Ligand SMILES: [Zn+2]
């Protein structure tokens with residue numbers, strides 16, 4: 001079976017994923033920009049049952065001021081600050097992995113873009129996948 005590995009910047013938190021992700025998307029919401037310190041988040045939807053987390057327990061920030069209005073749990077490394085994954089209330093059995101933490105980041109290929117209303121103007125989307133103004 002395919003598997004994937006990754007870790008935070010300092011290595012205190014690492015993970016292994018069994019099997020393919022359920023979905024791959026890019027989020028251009030303002031809060032992802034802030035948390036990533038960058039232009040967007042690249043996300044894999046991974047069933048919780050398919051991921052093995054190792055090392056330190058991530059620190060959780062409850063993000064209650066999201067564009068969708070729902071609370072997002074943002075899990076990150078308490079030592080180096082790398083965002084690891086988010087959990088949204090509508091999909092409690094799934095985590096949304098920040099794929100910049102993968103060992104092989106080239107395994108990520110987006111299937112859609114969400115919150116394009118707040119996309120940075122210099123980011124040009126050339127991929128032939130749906131672009132949704134909000135959460136789609
Ligand atoms: Zn770390």
Ligand SMILES: [Zn+2]
Nearest residue numbers: 027028029032
């Ligand atoms: Zn977002």
